[in-house]
Amino acid sequence: MPSRRRALLVLLSLAILAVASLALAAAVGSIAFDGDDALARQVIFDLRLPRALAAFACGGLLALAGSLMQVLLRNPLADPYVLGVSGGAAVGALTAMLLGLAGFGVPGFAFAGALAAMLLVFGLAHGDGSWTQTRLLLTGVVVAAGAGSVVALILTLAPQQSLPGMLFWLMGDLSQAVNPLPALGVLVAAFAVALPFARELNLLARGFESALALGVAVPLLRRVIYVVASLATATAVTTAGSIGFVGLIVPHLIRLAVGNDQRLLLPAAILAGGSLLVLADTAARTIAAPVQLPVGVLTALIGVPVFLFLLGRSQRP
Amino acid sequence: MILEARRLSVSIGPHAVCRELDLALAAGERLAILGRNGAGKSTLLATLAGLRPADGGELFIDGQSYADLGLRAAARVRGWLGQDRSDPFASTVLEAVLTGRHPHLSRWSWESPSDARIARAVLADMNLADMESREVRTLSGGERQRVAIAALLAQQTRLMLADEPLAHLDLNHQIATLELLSQRARRDGIAVALVLHDPNFALRYCDRALLLFGDGAHAAGPVDAVLDEDTLARLYGHPVRRITGADFPHAVFVPK
Numbered sequence: 001m002p003s004r005r006r007a008l009l010v011l012l013s014l015a016i017l018a019v020a021s022l023a024l025a026a027a028v029g030s031i032a033f034d035g036d037d038a039l040a041r042q043v044i045f046d047l048r049l050p051r052a053l054a055a056f057a058c059g060g061l062l063a064l065a066g067s068l069m070q071v072l073l074r075n076p077l078a079d080p081y082v083l084g085v086s087g088g089a090a091v092g093a094l095t096a097m098l099l100g101l102a103g104f105g106v107p108g109f110a111f112a113g114a115l116a117a118m119l120l121v122f123g124l125a126h127g128d129g130s131w132t133q134t135r136l137l138l139t140g141v142v143v144a145a146g147a148g149s150v151v152a153l154i155l156t157l158a159p160q161q162s163l164p165g166m167l168f169w170l171m172g173d174l175s176q177a178v179n180p181l182p183a184l185g186v187l188v189a190a191f192a193v194a195l196p197f198a199r200e201l202n203l204l205a206r207g208f209e210s211a212l213a214l215g216v217a218v219p220l221l222r223r224v225i226y227v228v229a230s231l232a233t234a235t236a237v238t239t240a241g242s243i244g245f246v247g248l249i250v251p252h253l254i255r256l257a258v259g260n261d262q263r264l265l266l267p268a269a270i271l272a273g274g275s276l277l278v279l280a281d282t283a284a285r286t287i288a289a290p291v292q293l294p295v296g297v298l299t300a301l302i303g304v305p306v307f308l309f310l311l312g313r314s315q316r317p
Numbered sequence: 318m319i320l321e322a323r324r325l326s327v328s329i330g331p332h333a334v335c336r337e338l339d340l341a342l343a344a345g346e347r348l349a350i351l352g353r354n355g356a357g358k359s360t361l362l363a364t365l366a367g368l369r370p371a372d373g374g375e376l377f378i379d380g381q382s383y384a385d386l387g388l389r390a391a392a393r394v395r396g397w398l399g400q401d402r403s404d405p406f407a408s409t410v411l412e413a414v415l416t417g418r419h420p421h422l423s424r425w426s427w428e429s430p431s432d433a434r435i436a437r438a439v440l441a442d443m444n445l446a447d448m449e450s451r452e453v454r455t456l457s458g459g460e461r462q463r464v465a466i467a468a469l470l471a472q473q474t475r476l477m478l479a480d481e482p483l484a485h486l487d488l489n490h491q492i493a494t495l496e497l498l499s500q501r502a503r504r505d506g507i508a509v510a511l512v513l514h515d516p517n518f519a520l521r522y523c524d525r526a527l528l529l530f531g532d533g534a535h536a537a538g539p540v541d542a543v544l545d546e547d548t549l550a551r552l553y554g555h556p557v558r559r560i561t562g563a564d565f566p567h568a569v570f571v572p573k
Contacts, residue, residue, distance in 0.1 A: 004427050074405045196424055203416055206408075207401050212368055214472070215392030215420040260406045263427070 007264040010257075014271035018056065021278040025052035028286055050180050054239055055281040055295070056274035057183035058174070059246050061236040063273025064190055066247030067254075067265055068229040071205045072222060073133045079248035080233040083140030087147025088117025089237040094154040094166050106169075106176075107238045114234030117143055122226065133208075136226075172243030172296030174281050186235040190228050191270060197221060198262040205260065243296045246273050249303040256310045276302065318343055318377070319394075319476050319508040320365065325374035327357065327364045333533030334361050337374065340527065340537060344475065344506035347499060349519035349540065351512075352529035353553060358512045359400065359480050361529065365510065366397040366478045378476065392420035396474035400481055402461050404453055411436055411449040413464050417471030439470040442497055444490070458485035466494060470501070477501075480512045495522040516544050516557075516570045528552050544570070 026048045031039075065080035073082070080086065092113025096105045125139040151170070158166060177183075194201075200221055203211035212218045236243070250273040254265050280298040287293060320342040327334040334357030342348055352358050363369050365376065367383035376382060383391055396417070404413075414436040415428050422428065440446055443463040448456070453464060462485045469477060477498070483491045499522050502509050513519050519526050519540055526543045528536040530552060536543055549557040549570055556573040 070406075074403075076405055199419060199422070199424075203419060205406055206404060206413075206416065207399070209363070209368055209399050209401065210397075210416075212388070213366055213392065213395075213397035213399070214416065215389035217388055255406065259412075260408055261412070 007258075007261075010264060011267055011271065014268055014275070018271050018275045018278075021275040021282075022049070022052050022056060025049075025055070025278050025282040028282055029289075051174055051177055051281065052278050053180035054177035054183055055174050055277045057180055057187045058177075058236040058240045058243060058274075059250075059277025060187045060270035060274035061183065061190065061232040062243065062247035062277075063250035063269040064187070064194065064266060065229040065232040065236070066273075067251040067262070067269045068194060068201075068225050068232075069247075070251055071201050071262065072225045072229065073137050074205060074207075075133070075137065076252065077248075078137075080229065080236070081144065081242065081244075081247070082137070083121050083230070084117045084143035084147055085114045085230050085233040086237045086242045087144040087151070088120075089114035089234060090170060090242060091147050091150045091154070092116075093169050093238075093241070094151060094158070097162055097166055097169070098154055098158055111234055111238040114230070114237055117147065118227075118230040118234065168294055169241040171294035172241040172299070174240045174295055175285075175292060177239050183235055183239045186232065187270065190232045191266065193224065193228050194266055195263075197224070198266055201225070201262040201266075202260070205262075241296070243277065243299060245296070245300045245303045246277055249307050250276060253307060253310060256313075319379060320510070321377040321380075322365065323375045323377075325364070325376060326372040327361050328372050328533075329357060329360050332357070335529060335535045336533045338527075338535055338537070342476070342508040342510065342525075344508055345502050346508050346525065347502050347523040348508075348510040349513045349523040349526045350510060350529065351514070351516060351519060351526060351552060353531050356529040356531035358529055362478050362480050362510065362512055363397070363399075366395060367391055368397065389420055392472070392474075394474055395476040395478065396469045396472040398465055398469045398477075398479040398482055400484065402458070402465065408453050409449065410440065410445060410451050410453055410456070410464050413453050414440060414449075414467045414471050417468040417473075420472065435473070436467075436471050439467040442470065443467040444493065459487060459490060462486055463490065463494075475506065476508045476510075478510045481514070482511055483513065483515075483518070491518070498522075516549055517567070520544055520570075521567050546570070 026044050029043065029048055031043055062080050069078040069080060069082060070076055089110040090113070092109035093106050096109035101109065121140045121143050125136040155163065155166060200211070200216045203214055203216050204218065204221060208218050251265065251269050254268045254272055258264055258268060277295070277299065280302055281295045284293040284295040284298045318341045322338055322340040325338040325340070326336050350358050350362065364371050378386060378391065379394055386394065415432060418428055418432040418435065437449065440449055443466055445460070445463055445467060448460070453461060456464065466482055469479065482494060486494060495518060498509050501507050511523065523540055525538060526540045528543060528548065536548060546557050546559050557570050558573050560569045560571060
């Protein structure tokens with residue numbers, strides 16, 4: 001159990017990391033400035049910073065949703081996408097692309113698809129009122145698999161020229177994220193709803209009945225967590241496509257580093273997830289510039305070795 | 318009365334656990350709940366703990382129903398030890414025991430030094446004093462059981478409901494746990510209800526026994542009155558012999 005002072009120190013360091021990653025994202029890019037202040041200001045404030053902030057918001061949302069899903073399902077393998085929210089969003093987004101909708105069409109359809117998946121899983125899993133974590137997990141996995149096959153069907157039917165856009169969306173793509181404010185707003189709101197329940201989430205992770213016996217309103221809390229995690233995921237996926245890995249690996253990184261106290265884990269995961277995605281996106285648009293790599297590929301390429309290193313270190317006696 | 322059940326009926330699906338059970342536990346009293354596997358001992362205990370609804374009857378904790386008490390206030394009066402020991406995430410022994418302090422903390426407060434003192438004291442009581450930094454999942458089954466009992470003690474409730482508290486414990490720790498719970502019952506006026514499998518422990522460490530026969534029938538009363546050869550043979554479906562002698566302060570039941 002981290003003391004309050006240690007928790008603040010950890011959060012302060014992660015906040016510095018977040019600011020540094022945003023500054024790096026604003027400073028680095030394919031355009032080199034040589035004394036042209038007006039152009040520099042325009043590129044930084046109209047292009048790079050909004051995109052970096054959107055990346056931070058999406059990374060934070062995914063890490064928060066992943067942490068909550070792992071507690072909700074009492075399963076370390078859970079991630080924001082395990083219950084089919086991103087599958088629903090993918091079906092929505094690709095349908096919009098197939099119909100040739102532009103502008104708000106794609107994110108609008110994606111969000112609608114995510115909400116539909118969320119309600120479908122909740123309705124099916126809750127059917128008999130028992131709502132066990134196994135039933136919820138199985139329902140979510142089946143809905144996600146169904147959405148996956150619909151996505152494959154759309155990809156097969158789609159005209160050749162729309163395929164790259166679809167594939168980029170599926171792998172996660174921040175180049176469409178021009179306005180970071182909605183995602184940042186949802187991030188703040190989701191965190192504000194989840195944090196007051198942080199100690200109760202610690203108990204929920206240990207077992208539902210024991211949490212109930214310790215005074216936690218378990219059924220209500222599980223519903224709140226499900227909705228918050230789903231909306232956070234839906235927002236992230238709507239903003240930037242299905243960026244993999246952040247939601248699974250960041251909560252575990254934080255757990256390995258500072259333990260499983262949700263009071264520290266939730267804010268730390270948000271800061272770390274946001275920073276990771278900002279760094280990954282900065283790398284994605286600079287490594288092979290002017291070609292942009294899908295950011296989801298880079299989150300995995302950064303995340304896997306870091307995670308394996310920490311895992312190996314923590315298992316040493 | 319700390320715990321009072323009036324005409325309480327409990328069932329699991331079509332299977333009746335007890336019908337119209339009247340039960341009262343006063344401060345300092347220890348109750349043993351005995352019965353075959355699947356008779357519904359855990360279900361009844363969870364009902365007494367307010368974790369699942371009864372089919373009928375009334376239940377009072379310190380004179381109030383669970384609905385009137387509310388979840389948080391109930392958790393300061395009644396502690397419940399379940400059988401589940403699965404931990405999907407890592408945690409230290411001290412963290413696990415501090416969960417018992419949850420009902421005593423307000424929403425934004427963190428565990429204080431006095432909470433840590435309470436947790437360390439119960440760890441010492443459970444013979445786990447040097448283990449507070451160990452990861453719970455690296456412990457043996459019996460050690461994890463003692464950590465769970467320590468968390469129950471840290472909750473500092475006037476009513477303790479423990480489902481098979483002796484599971485996985487060696488003989489030494491079975492006796493030590495029963496001695497400790499008996500001592501707490503006497504010293505702090507705590508009412509204790511234990512699901513047990515050994516009628517001899519019930520005889521030696523409990524004041525009263527509740528027998529669930531598995532068909533909805535039950536028997537309850539002082540241990541000396543309720544526990545005899547015929548009743549136990551009927552309860553377990555196996556003949557039992559009662560042995561007395563100058564060497565035994567209590568009678569001893571052995572399976573034939």
